[in-house]
Amino acid sequence: MSLSDTNSWKGIRTELLRRIHDRIWQPGEQIPHEADLAEEFGCARTTVNRALRDLAQSGLVVRKRRAGTRVALNPPQRATLTIPIIREEIEALGHTYRHSLLERDLRPLPPVLHGAFQVTLGADVLFLKTLHFADDRPYAYEERYINLEAAPEARDLAFDRISANEWLVHNAPYTHGDLSFFAVNAGDNLSRQLDAAEGTALFAMERITWSADLPITHVRLIFAPGYRMRTEI
Amino acid sequence: MSLSDTNSWKGIRTELLRRIHDRIWQPGEQIPHEADLAEEFGCARTTVNRALRDLAQSGLVVRKRRAGTRVALNPPQRATLTIPIIREEIEALGHTYRHSLLERDLRPLPPVLHGAFQVTLGADVLFLKTLHFADDRPYAYEERYINLEAAPEARDLAFDRISANEWLVHNAPYTHGDLSFFAVNAGDNLSRQLDAAEGTALFAMERITWSADLPITHVRLIFAPGYRMRTEI
DNA sequence: TAAGATAATATGCATGCACATATTAACGTG
DNA sequence: CACGTTAATATGTGCATGCATATTATCTTA
Numbered sequence: 094m095s096l097s098d099t100n101s102w103k104g105i106r107t108e109l110l111r112r113i114h115d116r117i118w119q120p121g122e123q124i125p126h127e128a129d130l131a132e133e134f135g136c137a138r139t140t141v142n143r144a145l146r147d148l149a150q151s152g153l154v155v156r157k158r159r160a161g162t163r164v165a166l167n168p169p170q171r172a173t174l175t176i177p178i179i180r181e182e183i184e185a186l187g188h189t190y191r192h193s194l195l196e197r198d199l200r201p202l203p204p205v206l207h208g209a210f211q212v213t214l215g216a217d218v219l220f221l222k223t224l225h226f227a228d229d230r231p232y233a234y235e236e237r238y239i240n241l242e243a244a245p246e247a248r249d250l251a252f253d254r255i256s257a258n259e260w261l262v263h264n265a266p267y268t269h270g271d272l273s274f275f276a277v278n279a280g281d282n283l284s285r286q287l288d289a290a291e292g293t294a295l296f297a298m299e300r301i302t303w304s305a306d307l308p309i310t311h312v313r314l315i316f317a318p319g320y321r322m323r324t325e326i
Numbered sequence: 327m328s329l330s331d332t333n334s335w336k337g338i339r340t341e342l343l344r345r346i347h348d349r350i351w352q353p354g355e356q357i358p359h360e361a362d363l364a365e366e367f368g369c370a371r372t373t374v375n376r377a378l379r380d381l382a383q384s385g386l387v388v389r390k391r392r393a394g395t396r397v398a399l400n401p402p403q404r405a406t407l408t409i410p411i412i413r414e415e416i417e418a419l420g421h422t423y424r425h426s427l428l429e430r431d432l433r434p435l436p437p438v439l440h441g442a443f444q445v446t447l448g449a450d451v452l453f454l455k456t457l458h459f460a461d462d463r464p465y466a467y468e469e470r471y472i473n474l475e476a477a478p479e480a481r482d483l484a485f486d487r488i489s490a491n492e493w494l495v496h497n498a499p500y501t502h503g504d505l506s507f508f509a510v511n512a513g514d515n516l517s518r519q520l521d522a523a524e525g526t527a528l529f530a531m532e533r534i535t536w537s538a539d540l541p542i543t544h545v546r547l548i549f550a551p552g553y554r555m556r557t558e559i
Numbered sequence: 560t561a562a563g564a565t566a567a568t569a570t571g572c573a574t575g576c577a578c579a580t581a582t583t584a585a586c587g588t589g
Numbered sequence: 590c591a592c593g594t595t596a597a598t599a600t601g602t603g604c605a606t607g608c609a610t611a612t613t614a615t616c617t618t619a
Contacts, residue, residue: 101602114499114537126569137604142570158570159612167411167495172505174557176403262401266347272405273556276509276527294509294527302559304347323506324407326535334572359599370574375600391600392582564617572609578602585596 102143105134109144113153113164123163124154172326176272176298178259179225179233179314188227194253195286196222202238209271210301210311212240219247221257224286231287233316243309258312265309267302274298274322277315287317296320335376338367342377346386346397356396357387405559409505409531411492412458412466412547421460427486428519429455435471442504443534443544445473452480454490457519464520466549476542491545498542500535507531507555510548520550529553 109124118124127145131138145162148154152171156162183190199217202210212218219239225232237257239247244265252260277283277297284291297315301308342357344350351357360378364371378395381387385404389395416423432450435443445451452472458465470490472480477498485493510516510530517524530548534541 114501116499120496128569138570139605140603142572143602145570156570157612158610159568159614161569167414167492168499170409170411170495172407172409174405174407176405178400178403181400262403263353266349266401268347270559271556272559273554274507274529275552275554276529278511278525278527292511292525294511296507296509300559319508321506321508323504326503326505326533361599370576371600372575373573375602376572378600389600390582391580392584392598394599560619562617562619564615566613566615568611568613570609570611572607574606574608576604578604580601581599583596583598585594587592587594589590589592 102140102147105130105136105141106144106147108134109148110153118164120164120168121166123161126161170326172324174322174324176300178262180256180259183225183227183232186227189229190225190227191229192223192225192256194221194223194251196220197252199241199248206238206311210238210240210308212308213242216242221252223252223256225256231317233314233320234283234286235312235314237310237312239310240308243304243307257310261302261310265304267309268304270300270302272298272300279318283315287315289318293318296322298322335373335380338363338369338374339377339380341367342381343386351397353397353401354399356394359394403559405557407555407557409533411495413489413492416458416460416465419460422462423458423460424462425456425458425489427454427456427484429453430485432474432481439471439544443471443473443541445541446475449475454485456485456489458489464550466547466553467516467519468545468547470543470545472543473541476537476540490543494543498537500542501537503533503535505531505533512551516548520548522551526551529555531555 112118125133127138127141130141134141145154145156149156153165153168154162155165180190198220200220201215202212202218219241221235221237221239223235223237225235239257239261241248244261246264247260250260275297276294279287279289279291279293279295281291283289283295284293287295289295295315295318297313299313301311303309358366360371360374363374367374378387378389382389386398386401387395388398410418413423431453433453434448435445435451452474454468454470454472456468456470458468472490472494474481477494479497480493483493508530509527512520512522512524512526512528514524516522516528517526520528522528528548528551530546532546534544536542
């Protein structure tokens with residue numbers, strides 16, 4: 094059975110996609126009901142449903158009960174980013190990974206983070222500064238706060254062998270998080286660490302993760318000059 | 327029926343998620359077969375299948391025929407970014423949107439783009455420079471190339487009322503594209519357009535879209551200082 | 560006629576079943 | 590014992606059916 098056969102849900106999806114791309118069904122226009130499509134394609138309604146659900150998930154059609162299915166007016170430009178573990182990203186590029194722990198101590202959470210990262214007032218958090226290398230060239234600079242209430246074992250770990258990121262991924266899985274991307278100028282410290290001219294624009298990522306209501310970690314990663322985060326859509 | 331009931335596929339998903347988060351099923355470990363889970367939850371295998379498919383899509387479990395389902399070793403740091411139409415993004419923030427077309431002409435494709443954006447050799451492309459404003463403050467600067475072979479009607483459009491982005495979304499839908507994010511320093515031109523000090527780090531996005539094999543447009547958007555692209559994971 | 564009750568309808572979902580397909584394990588055979 | 594064949598098995602998918610649920614259209618009733 095080939096993919097273009099219309100009697101598999103993927104085949105039906107392909108055909109529906111074609112009709113949308115070829116503007117046979119215009120944006121905003123209502124498309125036939127599941128039952129009608131099922132009859133047309135000579136398959137069960139379930140199968141059409143599967144195809145339509147898939148299109149709805151990718152945002153190409155909008156579905157509402159009773160109201161029917163219509164082609165999305167503004168196909169959301171939705172992209173799935175895969176944020177790799179730095180070591181894996183570097184090794185995938187064929188380079189050798191290593192990291193160096195620049196700093197590790199317990200300290201109160203800095204006031205700027207009080208809003209976003211609500212740990213028990215006055216409790217110390219574990220602070221880590223790490224530099225990630227690819228073939229001995231600096232790749233990314235990391236500043237991380239770990240909530241010891243969420244990961245008490247972290248207090249006794251050095252994080253010189255395994256990186257905090259990898260340890261946390263395996264030992265304190267999160268349920269949800271916030272992620273943001275932005276640009277920063279290399280200041281005094283960053284330019285030294287990342288071997289960049291002072292003032293260079295650097296790509297940065299900030300992430301906070303929670304396990305249910307408990308914040309786990311706040312991490313800010315700043316990449317060496319030239320870094321691009323890519324994806325396909 | 328509440329979400330936590332185990333006899334709906336979402337309820338089952340919730341329960342499976344709990345077992346993964348609580349490390350009842352460890353990363354890398356194989357979890358029971360669909361049939362066993364169906365029996366345990368007292369539902370049809372199809373329903374368990376639906377829940378597992380959903381978990382697989384979000385990357386939390388890895389499924390292979392015959393081999394079974396196992397908890398992902400490296401829980402995917404996968405994030406879905408929604409790249410909004412700028413006008414909608416600005417209006418959603420409660421600001422007034424307007425844009426101004428700074429430049430519009432036909433020209434050959436610049437050599438740097440020959441690799442990524444393969445239009446017929448020697449053919450002119452439509453070049454647009456646009457500045458997007460939120461409440462009369464510059465919000466983003468856009469440089470765009472449109473392949474006239476993919477969207478011939480664009481040749482006769484002024485793009486002073488409707489933005490090229492919105493027009494293309496509605497009139498030349500793409501099948502796939504490449505997207506990347508990076509940081510740039512504000513040069514002479516950018517600092518003037520975006521009202522930023524020279525050298526300021528700016529967040530930038532580049533996107534190329536195709537309809538099947540035909541390139542449609544190449545766009546580079548550079549945002550005013552302070553811009554953050556956010557998402558939840 | 561406006562507001563509220565009621566019916567109609569499209570999608571959402573669960574079930575039981577059958578068969579397809581990929582992958583691994585077991586088995587022969589040279 | 591290496592290698593190719595075959596069987597076993599877990600997931601993938603399709604179908605017919607029935608009921609659930611959200612939303613709209615229609616029909617009351619004051």
